[in-house]
Every structure is written in structure tokens, then in C-alpha cells.
Amino acid sequence: MxxxxxxxxxxxxxxxxxxxxxxxxxxxxxxxxxxxxxxxxxxxxxxxxGRNAGSLHGQLQFEPYRARDLRWSLDFLPALRFLNDSLTIWHQVGEELGTDLEVSTKGGLLVADTDEDAAQVEEKASLEAAHGFPAELVTGSALRSLAPYLSHAMVAAEYCASEGKTNPLxxxxxxxxxxxxxxxxxxxxxxxxxxxxxxxxxxxxxxxxxxxxxxxxxxxxxxxxxxxxxxxxxxxxTDEPVQVHATEPMAPVIPHLVYYAGGRLTLKQARSGTLLIGGGWPASVGAATGYPTVSTASMRDNLRVAAHVAPWMSSVRVIRAWAGIGNATPxxxxxxxxxxxxxxxxxxxxxxxxxxxxxxxxxxxxxxxxxxxxxxxxxxxxxxxxxxxxxx
Ligand SMILES: Cc1cc2nc3c(=O)[nH]c(=O)nc-3n(C[C@H](O)[C@H](O)[C@H](O)COP(=O)(O)OP(=O)(O)OC[C@H]3O[C@@H](n4cnc5c(N)ncnc54)[C@H](O)[C@@H]3O)c2cc1C
The missing domain is CATH 3.50.50.60 (FAD/NAD(P)-binding domain)
Known part of the structure; x- marks a missing residue:
């Protein structure tokens, strides 16, 4: 037949x-x-x-900003405009779709604890502000009152008001x-x-x-x-297997999306109270399956950076971690x-x-x-x- x-x-x-x-x-x-x-x-x-960290980004990412040259940053500006225009849609699209997407845009903070990093963060913020993006430098007591949850070792931050978070599920x-x-x-x-x-x-x-x-x-x-x-x-x-870590839920502490100039970190608190810790740390890939799996070395290093930026986090328990495949172009x-x-x-x-x-x-x-x-x-x-x- x-x-x-x-x-x-x-x-x-x-x-x-x-x-x-x-x-x-x-x-x-x-x-x-x-x-x-x-x-x-x-x-x-x-x-x-469905596997990402839920960050809503509106600034040049510090790692490529530092590793590449000014030409790269300038060439990236149309993409940065794309992200910021998309952030505007995020504000209203949940209502249009009839679903609360748990969007919160209380701004992002790229924090620095050395004079050298602070100078580069300031330079980046100036470049973004000069091109019409929301970016300002916050230092000293102003930073401590804006983000009292940070280590006092953090001396300066770029504050990007358009950034925030959502629930990626x-x-x-x-x-x-x-x-x-x-x-x-x-x-x-x-x-x-x-x-x-x-x-x-x-x-x-x-x-x-x-x-x-x-x-x-x-x-x-x-x-x-x-x-x-x-x-x-x-x-x-290209494929880039990366991972995210989630803590037990706790009372609201961190309203911002936080990055660290001295190492890979994104840190935010989901509406559930869970702290989400990521920043592009590499996951492993199963040799037989090709599926991404959580790397314990990356978990340790990511949590160490988080506890450096906000030392009280060392007593918060991580209850979940997952890996996914991010993608890049040259x-x-x-x-x-x-x-x-x-x-x-x-x-x-x-x-x-x-x-x-x-x-x-x-x-x-x-x-x-x-x-x-x-x-x-x-x-x-x-x-x-x-x-x-x-x-x-
Ligand atoms: C761990 C992690 C953390 C991240 N954190 C953030 C963050 O905080 N903020 C942020 O903005 N971005 C983040 N990203 C990046 C972001 O998640 C991705 O850029 C984005 O989700 C890509 O969406 P997409 O729809 O283009 O692709 P995908 O979400 O990859 O969807 C592509 C879909 O196509 C399907 N597909 C593939 N081939 C076929 C086929 N032949 N036939 C039918 N279907 C097919 C796949 O099954 C998949 O469902 C992160 C990524 C990862 C992995």
C-alpha cells in the first residue's frame, strides 16, 4: 500500500x-x-x-564596549536605538495582549569599584548621552541612596533609566x-x-x-x-551556551537591573522575589546530546561576582539554575x-x-x-x- x-x-x-x-x-x-x-x-x-534572564537592556554592554574600539560602539548605535524603541513597546504591549508581562523599568545600573573602571563607565555614559540615550553617572552618596543594597566598595555607576526586567516565560x-x-x-x-x-x-x-x-x-x-x-x-x-541562577524568594530589595564593570554579571529581582543572577557565564554542552547543561564552575564564579557587588547575597540560597543557547553575530x-x-x-x-x-x-x-x-x-x-x- x-x-x-x-x-x-x-x-x-x-x-x-x-x-x-x-x-x-x-x-x-x-x-x-x-x-x-x-x-x-x-x-x-x-x-x-523562555530560558533567558529577563533583562530589558537599553545600554551598550560593557564587555564588548571595552574589548572593541570606538568604531564598534558607533556602529552599534542603530542597534541600541532598536533596543530602546523596543523598550517603549514593552511598556504597553502587555495591556494590548491581555497579559501582565511583569514588566518593571526602574532603570539599570552598571556599577564600578575601581577608578579605572569608573572612568570607562563615565566615558561610555557620555557617549550614549551624546547620542540621545538615557545615561548618567551616579557616584558616592547619591549612588548609596539610589542603591543601598550595593557594596560600599562600588564608587560609581552608569544609570540608564530605560532599562528594566520582565518575566521571560x-x-x-x-x-x-x-x-x-x-x-x-x-x-x-x-x-x-x-x-x-x-x-x-x-x-x-x-x-x-x-x-x-x-x-x-x-x-x-x-x-x-x-x-x-x-x-x-x-x-x-554562532551558538553561545550560557546559564542563569535563581535564588529563594525574598522581600523586595533590588528594583534595578544591575551589571558590574569588573566582571560578568546581571542581577535583578523578579516579581516573585527570586533574585536572578546571570551575565553570560558559559554553560557546558552534553557531548552525547548537544544540549546545554549548567556548569558548576560558572555557577561558582557568577555567584562570587554577585556576592562581591552585594555581599549580603552570600547568605541567600540558590535553588535553581538552567542553561540555554544564546546567539551572536561577528x-x-x-x-x-x-x-x-x-x-x-x-x-x-x-x-x-x-x-x-x-x-x-x-x-x-x-x-x-x-x-x-x-x-x-x-x-x-x-x-x-x-x-x-x-x-x-
Ligand atoms: C541563558 C540566556 C540568558 C539570556 N538573557 C537575556 C536577557 O536577560 N535579556 C535579553 O534581552 N536577552 C537575553 N538572552 C537572549 C534572548 O533570549 C534571545 O536573543 C531571544 O530569546 C531570541 O529569540 P528568538 O525568537 O529570535 O529565538 P529563540 O528563542 O531561539 O526561538 C527560535 C525558535 O525556533 C525554533 N526552530 C529552530 N529551527 C526550527 C525549524 N527547523 N523548524 C521549526 N522551528 C524551529 C526553535 O525550536 C525555537 O523555539 C538570553 C539568552 C540565553 C540563552
Missing amino acids: SKAAPAQVGCDVLVIGGGISGCATSYYLARAGHCVVLAEEHDLNTAAS LAAPAFARAARRHGARILIRTRVLTVGQCDGGFEVTTSGPVIRCQKVVLAAGGRTPVLAAQLGITVPI DLRPLIGEIPAAPGAFVGMFPHMGLTAGPLMGQVLAALVEGRDPGRDLHSFALDRFSLAALG
């Missing part, structure tokens, strides 16, 4: 990936009246979007539910295998149905390169745009800070799909910038 042919599904737009980028894009497209299908290999929000599913209310079809446990161009659009094979669509959005995080290559472009996205700028060799196919990926960028990523990708002006210059995020640079 011959095997039954796979079911066929037709739609205007197929969105591949059920993280925050794909769910937000599906929502904005479905809300605009398009027939949208979202295909997700596993379940929604199970990759980076909430946003992508809320976007997906709202997309469904507007008619989007969400296919979970549906792995996209091949994406090919055909008359009038694309034919996509999956572990489930064959999907024919006029346009396709690749929002598959670290797996985007595999799909993009089938459409004729190499996008250099210049740390996002990849956003239409694939030159495959009109109608779009890529959206924001390195390291894609949770923060997610709502605006959804709006921009939806605008590109509709052929509308995305309201910003995407030139520095072009998909072919690396291959063009290689040509010289």
Missing part, C-alpha cells in the same frame, strides 16, 4: 520559530489580517526566549495567544525541513504538513543559518531583512539581547513582509554585510 501524501497547508505568511521573534511577528501580521501559520519544532518559548506565549485570536494557526512539534522557492512563493516541507506560502519569515534563532542557506545566503550566527549587530536571492523571505535575529528586541522585531518583520517602511534604516543590519565585506 502506498504511503499517504503529507497534508497540504496554504497561507499568506509562514513564520518559522516559536520564540519571541516568531510569536511577535505572527501577532502583528495576524492582527493586520494576514493568513499566518507559525511552525515550531518543539513547543513555544522552549529555546532562548510570559511574553512569547502571550503574543502567540493573541496571534491565534486574530486567526493565526500555530503548529507546534512541527520541524521545518526544507524551504524552497516556487511559483508564487515558497514550498516548505516539515515533519508535518507541506506548507505553501507567499512569504516566509525565518525566526529560528541559532538554526536560522540552515534554513537561510537553502535560500542562497550564508548568515554567520559584529554583535542584528540580522534583519529580506534575503536578496529569495524575495519574499525574511530573516530576524538579534544577538545576546533578543528578548528586549523581540516586540520591535515583530513589528519590523511584519512591516517588511507587508512591503511597508519599517520606520528605521536597516542598512547596518543587512543580511549580506558579511559576504560583501569578504569580497572587499
Whole structure:
């Protein structure tokens, strides 16, 4: 007996990936009246979007700022504008989606405890302020009254008023539910295998149905390169397994998002009272499975940095830790745009800070799909910038 042919599904737009980028894009497209299908290999929000630390970033990250040159910072400014504009959406999008996303934007503090680091933090804040970003230097007693939970060894901080935190378990599913209310079809446990161009659009094979669509959005995080290559472009996205640690809940102490100039740290307190401690410490990867797992060495080092910045934390118990795969590009700028060799196919990926960028990523990708002006210059995020640079 011959095997039954796979079911066929037709739609205007197929969105591949059920993280925050794909769910937000599906929502904005479905809300605009398009027939949208979202295909997700596993379940929604199970990759980076549901495993991150919930930081809402609005400043240049100190590690690349210090390691790279001024040209890198200046070239990153459009990406920093993207993050700050996305932060504006975070303020109201929960109400629009009908879900409390536990967003709080009481500002971020990049703290320093040496004169050398303080000077660099001041220099960075001046650069950001000169380009219209909210950044100011806070020192001495002003810092102690703004953040009494910090060690008195901290002598200066950059305060970035736009920054904050959210609960990362909430946003992508809320976007997906709202997309469904507007008619989007969400296919979970549906792995996209091949994406090919055909008359009038694309034919996509999956572990489930064959999907024919006029346009396709690749929002598959670290797996985007595999799909993009089938459409004729190499996008250099690398995987970075990293981990987060969570403490027992406690009464509210830390309203801010805290970073430390002297070592990797992000520290914040979730609405539940749990302290979330991260900052990009490397996780291990299981040799047999390829899955990220928590590294005890990274846990020790991350907690040591946290206890240096806020010494009372050494008596707070860590009750949970997890690992996920973050993604990067060589210049740390996002990849956003239409694939030159495959009109109608779009890529959206924001390195390291894609949770923060997610709502605006959804709006921009939806605008590109509709052929509308995305309201910003995407030139520095072009998909072919690396291959063009290689040509010289
Ligand atoms: C531990 C950790 C901490 C982080 N902390 C922060 C933070 O505090 N703040 C911040 O802004 N960012 C943070 N990030 C980064 C942020 O989480 C990511 O940039 C963001 O979630 C990326 O979202 P995405 O939707 O583009 O990709 P993902 O969330 O990776 O989603 C991609 C989806 O595509 C699916 N997929 C892949 N291939 C296929 C296929 N062939 N067919 C169907 N589906 C497919 C995957 O299963 C996945 O669900 C952190 C990341 C990690 C790992």
C-alpha cells in the first residue's frame, strides 16, 4: 500500500520559530489580517526566549564596549536605538495582549569599584548621552541612596533609566495567544525541513504538513543559518551556551537591573522575589546530546561576582539554575531583512539581547513582509554585510 501524501497547508505568511521573534511577528501580521501559520519544532518559548534572564537592556554592554574600539560602539548605535524603541513597546504591549508581562523599568545600573573602571563607565555614559540615550553617572552618596543594597566598595555607576526586567516565560506565549485570536494557526512539534522557492512563493516541507506560502519569515534563532542557506545566503550566527541562577524568594530589595564593570554579571529581582543572577557565564554542552547543561564552575564564579557587588547575597540560597543557547553575530549587530536571492523571505535575529528586541522585531518583520517602511534604516543590519565585506 502506498504511503499517504503529507497534508497540504496554504497561507499568506509562514513564520518559522516559536520564540519571541516568531510569536511577535505572527501577532502583528495576524492582527493586520494576514493568513499566518507559525511552525515550531518543539513547543513555544522552549529555546532562548523562555530560558533567558529577563533583562530589558537599553545600554551598550560593557564587555564588548571595552574589548572593541570606538568604531564598534558607533556602529552599534542603530542597534541600541532598536533596543530602546523596543523598550517603549514593552511598556504597553502587555495591556494590548491581555497579559501582565511583569514588566518593571526602574532603570539599570552598571556599577564600578575601581577608578579605572569608573572612568570607562563615565566615558561610555557620555557617549550614549551624546547620542540621545538615557545615561548618567551616579557616584558616592547619591549612588548609596539610589542603591543601598550595593557594596560600599562600588564608587560609581552608569544609570540608564530605560532599562528594566520582565518575566521571560510570559511574553512569547502571550503574543502567540493573541496571534491565534486574530486567526493565526500555530503548529507546534512541527520541524521545518526544507524551504524552497516556487511559483508564487515558497514550498516548505516539515515533519508535518507541506506548507505553501507567499512569504516566509525565518525566526529560528541559532538554526536560522540552515534554513537561510537553502535560500542562497550564508548568515554567520554562532551558538553561545550560557546559564542563569535563581535564588529563594525574598522581600523586595533590588528594583534595578544591575551589571558590574569588573566582571560578568546581571542581577535583578523578579516579581516573585527570586533574585536572578546571570551575565553570560558559559554553560557546558552534553557531548552525547548537544544540549546545554549548567556548569558548576560558572555557577561558582557568577555567584562570587554577585556576592562581591552585594555581599549580603552570600547568605541567600540558590535553588535553581538552567542553561540555554544564546546567539551572536561577528559584529554583535542584528540580522534583519529580506534575503536578496529569495524575495519574499525574511530573516530576524538579534544577538545576546533578543528578548528586549523581540516586540520591535515583530513589528519590523511584519512591516517588511507587508512591503511597508519599517520606520528605521536597516542598512547596518543587512543580511549580506558579511559576504560583501569578504569580497572587499
Ligand atoms: C541563558 C540566556 C540568558 C539570556 N538573557 C537575556 C536577557 O536577560 N535579556 C535579553 O534581552 N536577552 C537575553 N538572552 C537572549 C534572548 O533570549 C534571545 O536573543 C531571544 O530569546 C531570541 O529569540 P528568538 O525568537 O529570535 O529565538 P529563540 O528563542 O531561539 O526561538 C527560535 C525558535 O525556533 C525554533 N526552530 C529552530 N529551527 C526550527 C525549524 N527547523 N523548524 C521549526 N522551528 C524551529 C526553535 O525550536 C525555537 O523555539 C538570553 C539568552 C540565553 C540563552
